[in-house]
Amino acid sequence: MANMAQAIRMALHYAEENLGVTDIFGEDVGAPLGGVFTCTQGLKTAWNSPLDERGIIGMAMGLAMAGSRPVAEIQFCDYVYNTIDLLKLAGNTCWASNGDWNMPMVVRTPVGSGIRGSMYHSHSFDATMTHIPGWKIVMPSTPLDAYGLLISACQEPNPVMFLEPKALLRVKGEERIPGEPDDDRALSKMIDAPLGDRSQWRPQWPNLEAFAVPIGKGKIVREGTQLTVVSYGRTLPLCAKAAAALADEGISAEVIDLRSLWPYDWEMIQASVQKTGRVLYVNEDTEVTNFGEHLVRRTVDELFYSLLAPPKLLAGKFIPGIGLADTLEMASVPQLGDITEAMRALAVQQP
Amino acid sequence: MANMAQAIRMALHYAEENLGVTDIFGEDVGAPLGGVFTCTQGLKTAWNSPLDERGIIGMAMGLAMAGSRPVAEIQFCDYVYNTIDLLKLAGNTCWASNGDWNMPMVVRTPVGSGIRGSMYHSHSFDATMTHIPGWKIVMPSTPLDAYGLLISACQEPNPVMFLEPKALLRVKGEERIPGEPDDDRALSKMIDAPLGDRSQWRPQWPNLEAFAVPIGKGKIVREGTQLTVVSYGRTLPLCAKAAAALADEGISAEVIDLRSLWPYDWEMIQASVQKTGRVLYVNEDTEVTNFGEHLVRRTVDELFYSLLAPPKLLAGKFIPGIGLADTLEMASVPQLGDITEAMRALAVQQP
Amino acid sequence: MSRPRLIKEASAPLPLERELLIRIHDLMVKARVLEERLIQMYKQGHGYFWIGGPGEEAFNVPLGLLMKVGQGPAYDFLHAHYRQSATLLAMGEEPIGALRQMKNTASDPYSGGRNFAGHFSIRAKNVVPVSSPIEVQYAMAPGTALAQKRLGGDSITIVTGGDAGTAEGDFASCLVWCSRPAEPLPVLMIVTNNKWGISTSGAEQHGEQRVADRGRAFGIQCKTINGNDPVEAYQELKEAMAYVRKERRPFLLEANVSRLYGHSSASGANLVTEEVDCLKQFEARLEQDGVLTRQQMDDTRNRYAEEMAAAARLVRDEPLPAPETIWNHIYAEKK
């Protein structure tokens, strides 16, 4: 099966061909590199921009206002923080103009830890982004969801932030993307750029099919009865793994992949928490003024009297960065052991 | 008594004279204007910068690293959002260099609604700022606290964000600033720049005295037994007012002025909530991924079994801006009526 | 690089057609009277804040007249700042909209009572929403220009801003993005230089002799003109636009202008008598050249003054937006 980087590339190809996407651009997004994570290799509308994140977001906004359909990339979300004002502007333009203008643009950016990226290739962006109104925000944890969410994003009349968990970009999926060939190696031959000189290379795209994951819908990746775990991105598969391990100890956990951070699937969370009475939110952004805290707040706001134990958040430590050394990265953001432990503790907690 | 703008000015004067402050700068901070809210009139080290917020924060960082003591101003916090990367950098420099460097700088910026400032003179900054590690963050609600916190800020070896609730800048205090003259008009004559030509004007500073409000300490502005209200900035006096009104209805509310947002006085909150069992957090930033949600999360994390009702947050609506029309502003951020109602509802809530 | 044209002596006959001169004058008066009315509304408490363009009419009217007005990339885009009312009137906008925005009524056609005066937004005319943050429009302008270049045709993107704002990085970004060898863009970058940013004089802050010189390193055509002369402004804008339309390359035009009522209502909004008043100057010339008589010009002004007064009375009783409308238009709906 395709990995997430290939899935993104295929979705963008589909969007170029069928959804009117006109510009896929950013630093090193065009030939020869096709993106530092290969997500934009071989795409016909991909081009390289100057090294200027403000220019990139501004270009996307201008294109969107002129009726084009841009998909902009910020090479690492760590470098998006000088554009927050522009992101806010993109998010408020429809409202400020009382509905006159809208901004059909997509911004993709890799987020999170997992590649020993040190202080500036490990940032999370979900907390900062969910505080910006007017955007839709998604973050897939599987190639198929990446494919389907990106296709939805390219159909949106509003700005969409597409967060790519970089630790999962090279992980192969377990579900087939509609149209992808049976054989991984065949797919790679068709769409992965060769090493060395690429000037003559052209991809051979499979016959991709429409497949949209609606923005705003979560996914139950494992059913359970005793506690609910809600996560997204890098930590989601760890939650699923932890749940599987805990099942052997007789603990039944329901795992929700939120997929869309804004709007998010409150109905799904609500139904699950009403069933289990216990909920753990997991993400890896730093834990102060964290989106998981919003989810905790809403939980106590609306479900207080259904709770059997306090809702919990497991997130990144509130420290200024993720250090390069293995020891530091592991201690800074939730790992499998931390998640398993937090789930176990919550499952058994008694007043 | 002095208003908050005058208190800030006096603290800066004190800091220039006694604490080694070398540069007070920003857009229109120097002569002739002395700041759009008059906070920097007549200060000997005040100077006007280019219209470039990134340059302002960068200048402060450079000065701090070279052993100067800068106090930079961002004219409205609404215009700080293209510098978030620099604020993050200022906050991580000590950590990234393993303690080798530090950043003794203060950034002041007016925040919040209350002057019909429309979309770009009404922003709050507490949510975004509290998500940035390595800073200390304060937000006074009285002139005396503004004076004392700014003096503490100017003594810090770390970056300090000083948030000025613009709705309160012209409100006179109820406590005397050590050294200020008895008569308001006398003070105004001494330190407020005249209208018209100011080229010959020099302030006459009162004999100000040292007075530091420690960063990290809250203040109980009203004692109570049935519920706790925690707020800061513009909404704090409204909370106090609401508590006074509710006292007539027989509802006893304890009101805490947090003053320092990071680090904050958890001991004070904890003790109060353990006493009352009910807590309402009030601020006016938009309510998704809001600092009040952090406080709610910590409350359920540590005090779940002391709670008699779910902890509540009353904050700004999650919409893209505060509209100019009176009707829109009033509907967007907590007003006295909203706060009173939320307190009353929480006080009487039963499972 | 086009050589500086010799500025015509004030005694030489006006080089534009009589009808055009009258049209320009009419619009300049209309814009001035509009701004004066807005200021008055502010002072009478019928608005919270005023900011606008009195003193820039001589430049802004020709700009609006020369634009290709319409919707979508086949037409010109305007990324304006908050001193552009005269351009908007020259583009055919009715002044009552500005009054409605001043009074933040629900009927405000630009923001529904949400945004400040002077913050225009008209999708049907490619007027991108004016937003308060200085200079961000320069970051967006290359985007509309790229769409226009792709389409073919001769439409262009116009972006305007003040002198102080050029210190923001976005001004430099625009220079970089418009002059990329891989894809130069049809952007007319305009700086209206009034020598001030609020209370701060450009002379302390800007080492550039001319802001326009910043284009040179990028091979961008650039020029500094007297924006107080509508005839010069018209001719230079026409030439610059013709270049951008044809060459599909950027042009950086700096226009020296006046700030006749200070920065905004925050600084009092009172008439500044030391600055050149472009309208007075132009009227003297029109009279001298026999294009219009004093009487005719006074009539024009009085007519507009009455119109604006009537419009202001109308607006005064229009309702504010309802509180629950804060929830409208957070998102656009799929069509």
Added chain:
Amino acid sequence: MSRPRLIKEASAPLPLERELLIRIHDLMVKARVLEERLIQMYKQGHGYFWIGGPGEEAFNVPLGLLMKVGQGPAYDFLHAHYRQSATLLAMGEEPIGALRQMKNTASDPYSGGRNFAGHFSIRAKNVVPVSSPIEVQYAMAPGTALAQKRLGGDSITIVTGGDAGTAEGDFASCLVWCSRPAEPLPVLMIVTNNKWGISTSGAEQHGEQRVADRGRAFGIQCKTINGNDPVEAYQELKEAMAYVRKERRPFLLEANVSRLYGHSSASGANLVTEEVDCLKQFEARLEQDGVLTRQQMDDTRNRYAEEMAAAARLVRDEPLPAPETIWNHIYAEKK
């Protein structure tokens, strides 16, 4: 504006003193061998990421030699980017620190195992922490320079960065802030132009003939030099620094350099044979002029190679920082 000096013919005798030439050569070799060792460590799995400056030694060594090294505003400040190892060695730094940072050991003197290779930070030498975000150093440089100017004396601020990064607004901010008429600042702005930003060629993205031309509009002295020639680099840097030290005004110096091992380990970190190798070229000249023999130069290289190998062995067994140290140094303590 100083006129371009005629580049000396390769046949003319080297215009620097013999001892200095040997010192420069020695440091260039040392820096090259250091970078090669870092690359090897990466390839052998003793580090997660390599980025550094092989190909920039001819420029970076003279820079370090000419700096006034010490702590505080009486000394020069260096706001560097990540290709500056040769400058650091020329400033007297021992190479083992770079190896420790590569291996992210607790003993890493620059970040305690927290940051990437090449991210130096030495307060005692006024080396401001190198941070990964491109170009932010240009926003900070005016701050250290202002403190220096206030103090009096002749210390200056040096800021370096790549060519692609000049597209960020911070580069323009630095031009603006350094050339304010109210307070010009002693900043030597350097751009090392290797014609690439990762995989993107400057030729597509940059309309400037010379990046250095961007200073002209601000009245900033500027020059473009051949950074592959250590003699030219030394002389030009010396002249530029003398100007900044004396005039207390900015200078913008662009140095054309090579990127000998590609962008970083992310692009393979393999030797690029098409680019000029400044060390090879310099050695040919030293040999030709009889300054050093091939044998002497080989000896130097071998000596450093052995030293680095020994250092790398030492570092290999040093411990990583302990997990709980993530909590250290979030804040500085009051002294």
